[in-house]
Amino acid sequence: MAKPKFIKDRVELEKLAPMLKAPIKRQVFVCTGKSCAAVGGKEVMAEFDRILVEKGIRQGKETKGRNPMGEVVLTECGSIGFCSIGTAVMVYPDGTMYGQVQPEDVAEIVEEHLEKGNVVERLALIQLEKPQI
Numbered sequence: 566m567a568k569p570k571f572i573k574d575r576v577e578l579e580k581l582a583p584m585l586k587a588p589i590k591r592q593v594f595v596c597t598g599k600s601c602a603a604v605g606g607k608e609v610m611a612e613f614d615r616i617l618v619e620k621g622i623r624q625g626k627e628t629k630g631r632n633p634m635g636e637v638v639l640t641e642c643g644s645i646g647f648c649s650i651g652t653a654v655m656v657y658p659d660g661t662m663y664g665q666v667q668p669e670d671v672a673e674i675v676e677e678h679l680e681k682g683n684v685v686e687r688l689a690l691i692q693l694e695k696p697q698i
């Protein structure tokens with residue numbers, strides 16, 4: 566396997582990965598692992614996509630209906646250990662881990678947490694401590 570060339574030049578990096586220029590505030594991970602998928606994980610993911618795209622805040626390619634300058638990155642992920650209490654949703658950098666999320670909860674998470682910065686307490690199971698840097 567060839568080792569990739571390490572790129573130092575920021576302009577070149579931004580050309581290769583335009584998302585580097587986006588004013589990203591948060592990344593949302595939605596688990597669509599086997600157990601979460603069995604209780605609606607794919608539907609939760611689809612609902613986040615629908616609402617974030619509708620609001621124009623999902624970062625991504627315009628060709629996919631997303632906003633290159635969007636402030637929220639939405640990422641599908643595998644199991645994080647909430648398998649019996651899914652669907653698991655994590656919001657970073659806040660470090661909030663939600664469980665038992667259903668598609669009908671997504672609008673509240675978007676409006677309260679992603680837009681206003683208020684954790685949806687009734688679904689929040691873990692609040693990670695902010696790392697000391």
Ligand code: FES
Pocket residue numbers: 596597598599600601602643644645646647648649651652653
């Ligand atoms: S499958 Fe989603 S937390 Fe395990």
